[in-house]
Amino acid sequence: xxxxxxxxxxxxxxxxxxxxxxxxxxxxxxxxxxxxxxxxxxxxxxxxxxxxxxxxxxxxxxxxxxxxxxxxxxxxxxxxxxxxxxxxxxxxxxxxxxxxxxxxxxxxxxxxxxxxxxxxxxxxxxxxxxxxxxxxxxxxxxxxxxxxxxxxxxxxxxxxxxxxxxxxxxxxxxxxxxxxxxxxxxxxxxxxxxxxxxxxxxxxxxxxxxxxxxxxxxxxxxxxxxxxxxxxxxxxxxxxxxxxxxxxxxxxxxxxxxxxxxxxxxxxxxxxxxxxxxxxxx
Amino acid sequence: xxxxxxxxxxxxxxxxxxxxxxxxxxxxxxxxxxxxxxxxxxxxxxxxxxxxxxxxxxxxxxxxxxxxxxxxxxxxxxxxxxxxxxxxxxxxxxxxxxxxxxxxxxxxxxxxxxxxxxxxxxxxxxxxxxxxxxxxxxxxxxxxxxxxxxxxxxxxxxxxxxxxxxxxxxxxxxxxxxxxxxxxxxxxxxxxxxxxxxxxxxxxxxxxxxxxxxxxxxxxxxxxxxxxxxxxxxxxxxxxxxxxxxxxxxxxxxxxxxxxxxxxxxxxxxxx
Numbered sequence: 001x002x003x004x005x006x007x008x009x010x011x012x013x014x015x016x017x018x019x020x021x022x023x024x025x026x027x028x029x030x031x032x033x034x035x036x037x038x039x040x041x042x043x044x045x046x047x048x049x050x051x052x053x054x055x056x057x058x059x060x061x062x063x064x065x066x067x068x069x070x071x072x073x074x075x076x077x078x079x080x081x082x083x084x085x086x087x088x089x090x091x092x093x094x095x096x097x098x099x100x101x102x103x104x105x106x107x108x109x110x111x112x113x114x115x116x117x118x119x120x121x122x123x124x125x126x127x128x129x130x131x132x133x134x135x136x137x138x139x140x141x142x143x144x145x146x147x148x149x150x151x152x153x154x155x156x157x158x159x160x161x162x163x164x165x166x167x168x169x170x171x172x173x174x175x176x177x178x179x180x181x182x183x184x185x186x187x188x189x190x191x192x193x194x195x196x197x198x199x200x201x202x203x204x205x206x207x208x209x210x211x212x213x214x215x216x217x218x219x220x221x222x223x224x225x226x227x228x229x230x231x232x233x234x235x236x237x238x239x240x241x242x243x244x245x246x247x248x249x250x251x252x253x254x255x256x257x258x259x260x261x262x263x264x265x266x267x268x269x270x271x272x273x274x275x276x277x278x279x280x281x282x
Numbered sequence: 283x284x285x286x287x288x289x290x291x292x293x294x295x296x297x298x299x300x301x302x303x304x305x306x307x308x309x310x311x312x313x314x315x316x317x318x319x320x321x322x323x324x325x326x327x328x329x330x331x332x333x334x335x336x337x338x339x340x341x342x343x344x345x346x347x348x349x350x351x352x353x354x355x356x357x358x359x360x361x362x363x364x365x366x367x368x369x370x371x372x373x374x375x376x377x378x379x380x381x382x383x384x385x386x387x388x389x390x391x392x393x394x395x396x397x398x399x400x401x402x403x404x405x406x407x408x409x410x411x412x413x414x415x416x417x418x419x420x421x422x423x424x425x426x427x428x429x430x431x432x433x434x435x436x437x438x439x440x441x442x443x444x445x446x447x448x449x450x451x452x453x454x455x456x457x458x459x460x461x462x463x464x465x466x467x468x469x470x471x472x473x474x475x476x477x478x479x480x481x482x483x484x485x486x487x488x489x490x491x492x493x494x495x496x497x498x499x500x501x502x503x504x505x506x507x508x509x510x511x512x513x514x515x516x517x518x519x520x521x522x523x524x525x526x527x528x529x530x531x532x533x534x535x536x537x538x539x540x541x542x543x544x545x546x547x548x549x550x551x552x553x554x
Contacts (some may be wrong), residue, residue, distance in 0.1 A: 062419065115306070120313045122314065123306065124317040126304070127533070128533075134498050134510070137524050138514070138525045141517060171506070210298070211296055211297055218408050218409065218410070221411050222498065226501065236411060245415070248414050248418075251411075252411050252412070252415065256403065
């Protein structure tokens with residue numbers, strides 16, 4: 001709060017300050033203007049797009065009019081095609097993420113709990129992590145073929161890396177003082193882990209899971225673009241091949257909307273986990 | 283906080299942290315070598331014994347021969363040079379644009395209110411989903427690839443520059459006010475230095491992202507040559523040796539960029 005005030009004092013940051021100065025003594029109008037400002041840019045772009053399409057500045061083959069994109073989206077939704085592809089994508093991302101998160105949590109906690117295991121595995125893990133999902137794609141493709149396992153494996157790999165690294169990080173950051181308290185109280189190893197190490201690792205762990213899901217979603221689109229016959233990424237490629245840009249844009253909008261919804265959800269979950277962290281401000 | 287959150291810089295920092303290789307707490311080096319050596323031996327033994335489909339399970343020797351062939355004929359250098367030139371161009375354009383946009387969003391509350399939410403929504407669209415649209419608008423050549431790479435580099439730079447500027451320590455701003463700094467002085471002497479680490483986070487991520495995007499662009503906009511095309515070629519001709527070689531090269535380049543950025547970061551923090 002103090003930061004906001006100080007920043008606002010010199011005109012940096014702050015939300016309400018953004019509204020034009022002449023509204024300074026009319027708080028309600030100011031709030032209205034502030035609420036409308038974010039819509040200015042999308043509205044202007046949309047107007048430009050509509051006008052461009054109507055006046056024929058832009059060929060519909062290059063940029064279909066917004067109404068056309070909307071109609072395509074509606075048709076997709078009504079015919080059930082949208083749901084078919086969305087559910088295919090969601091299933092892939094959920095299965096892949098669940099597998100990746102599980103392996104990541106297991107690997108990360110094993111490395112966090114046993115220094116010996118860590119010494120054996122971490123350098124190899126670090127080396128393999130340097131190769132991005134797209135680098136693994138042809139390798140896995142040649143081995144397992146183009147079916148569902150390819151998608152699950154690559155999405156799981158993408159999710160696994162940040163989860164494992166953040167889990168390890170979380171396990172490492174137990175305050176020494178607390179560990180000593182545990183020793184003084186004669187905690188068993190199991191108690192140490194469950195009551196001291198784990199609660200402190202939870203926020204970092206959540207960050208890892210969140211990052212993992214973001215990566216899983218990103219990889220899903222890549223994998224579906226390259227190799228699939230259903231799903232949102234496929235819809236995009238299919239539309240591109242038929243030169244139906246309305247279909248491409250409709251699918252891109254859906255990808256963005258789902259990505260946004262997931263991001264908000266994970267943000268709320270993360271905030272919830274952080275509130276429950278020991279020692280966090282109430 | 284009343285304004286919109288401009289993105290999730292905390293997540294970016296976590297991602298950056300994940301890029302820093304953690305060192306084993308146990309200092310011994312030989313333990314780390316056990317697994318790779320065992321894996322290579324197993325690989326060699328399996329390919330030697332012919333237990334598995336040998337078209338896919340190429341021997342380590344074959345991969346080495348392919349690697350030597352790629353290096354000796356200069357094919358590797360041509361592919362790498364093409365990829366790196368693309369990466370550098372996209373990275374520079376994206377970072378420059380990102381610094382300007384990020385500074386604008388960080389310094390002007392009005393600009394942040396107008397552009398911020400749209401930018402956040404735009405950012406949610408999975409990066410690679412843009413490729414088909416970009417291919418319609420810009421073709422399959424280098425222009426399309428550089429546009430895509432710039433986009434990949436732009437996003438983290440905007441997010442972290444804006445965040446660094448907006449979270450400048452209030453105490454410092456107070457001091458600037460007390461000393462009667464002009465707005466320009468406040469920005470150049472207080473806010474920018476305070477925002478530097480955050481800006482560097484953005485640029486660092488931009489470097490990594492644009493490398494990933496280079497591979498992606500070469501993979502999805504198949505035209506021209508580059509290290510991504512080497513992978514595609516290996517994959518299409520069922521040449522596992524070429525695929526493995528390509529993977530190793532991509533991993534090595536990524537690792538080198540990481541090391542370079544980390545060294546720069548250390549130098550930068552010493553300089554401050």
